Amino acid sequence: MELLPLLDHTSSEPLYSQLYRHIRREIEAGRLVAGSKLPSVRKLASHLGISRTPVEAAYQQLLAEGYAESRPRSGITIRPSEPDLERRSPAPPILSTGNDGASARSLSGTGSFPSAPLRQPDIAIDFAYGDVDLNHFPFSLWKRLLGSCFLPEHRDLFRYGDPLGEPGFREAVADYAYRARAVVCPLERIVVGAGTHHSVEQICRLLQNTPYSPEATPFAVEGAISNGIAAILRLHGYRLIPLALEPDGIRIEDLYDSGARLVYTTPSHQFPHGMVMSVGKRRRLLNWAAETGGLIVEDDYDGEFRYAGLPIPSLQGLDTASSVIYMGTFSRALAPAFRLSYTALPPALADFARAALHPFDRLASPLHQKTLELFMTQGYMQRHIRKMRSVYQRKLAALISEVKHRLEPHFRLIGGSAGLHVLLEAADGPEEEQLIRLAGEAGVRVYPTSVYRIGDDPERPSCTVLLGFGGLGESQIEDGIGRLANAWIPAR
DSSP states (O other): OOOOOOTTTSSSHHHHHHHHHHHHHHHHTTTTTTTTTTTHHHHHHHHHHHHHHHHHHHHHHHHTTEEEEEEETTTEEEEEOOOOOOOOOOOOOOOOSSSTTTTSSSOOOOSSTTTTTTOTTTTEEOTHHHHHOOOSSOOOHHHHHHHHTGGGGGGGGGGGOOOOHHHHHHHHHHHHHHHOOOOOOOGGEEEEEESHHHHHHHHHHTTSSSSSSSSTOEEESSOOOOOOHHHHHHHOOOOOEEEEEETTOHHHHHHHHHHHHHEEEOOOTTTTTTOOOOOOHHHHHHHHHHHHTOEEEEETTTTTTTTTSSSOOOOOHHHHHSSSEEESSTTTTTTTGOOOEEOOOOOHHTTHHHHSSSSSGGOHHHHHHHHHHHHHHHHHHHHHHHHHHHHHHHHHHHHHHHHHHTTTTEEEOOSSSSSSSSEEEEESSOOOOOOOHHHHHHEEEEEGGGGBSSSSOTTSSOOEEEEETTTTHHHHHHHHHHHHHHSSSTTT
């Protein structure tokens, strides 16, 4: 089937909404007949020259409204028209903040561009990645520390603030990153961001007019990465080259063959597959940077939470040639609402960061920065991390136990030594789409992993789903896995 919508990239209406309305009109006009199969997300995105995110969002809206249905192993097909179809009122728009629909909540993924589906009342257990446990957050303490920021001596906190971040907060971050992740970086080279995606945006702008600009080099990335980060890199003009993933991280030979001088990696807990880059491979990666003049972007998005063995120090801490840009975030350790992240820059980039970053980069509130500075310098942060590591470890243990008891050997658990999510892989099918549908019918929401693949064969099926457990209680986890077992095992 060929779909030829006229998409206006300059319109204030998001692309996904334009595409959804076009397909809906074609269905209502009878030009797309019942039983016709819609193109796959990848094929239509490639055909239209847009990202997959708006196509996925448009398809999910059509599914939700009953214009189409998802059939196992058959893709998405047009449903027969209902008698009162022409009397339906227009559907409310999906929440979005961008023309490409990257912020639409759909089944397209779980990255920081909000990509979890819209909440539905029939979902009892939501294994959403990115949710954290707020039952143990020190609300009273945080309120007291925030209140102290309103004293007269802190009146400067009510101004715009330093574009690089408040000096006191950056000093506290430098100390914290060294103690927690062995990151060696003085406060002069720390840049504060409003979440990981803002930090990636800052890095991309710092790399303009350097040997690492999009015109000078492609960007090598892991074979599966956050779809939000991939969207930002592409938005800045980078061509992404996927690197094969091995049990201990990226295949270094692929990196040498890529011709890229930039590489993005999550060595402490690969997202989404969960492997940890071995120390030997880390040294080989640093050797690549030294030999080629390459630059490594290390995303340490949840490095505080490791449950097996000793904590693994950051790649940046092993670097002796200033070839690593390190990114950290407090979204997992505390809560995503504070929108606080940080980047540790090599000296060459830090030298012109102040000139390269603009006033509109003041997105992280000075009040939140000061509150977290006090939280760290008064010793509360390490205590909170230790407590939350224990809380999440108990949740993970409950999840692993239930999977072993209810889902093995039909499903294999991937990950489980770090972070706040795991993957479940079906031994011999059904495929991802069917697993998600069956889970939803049982009142459980699980998430796809295929949306994170970069450059894989679009026809290659995925039999793996992602489960985040940070925001669920142990009894909810047990209930959710039990529901999945009842939904999935009989279908096999």
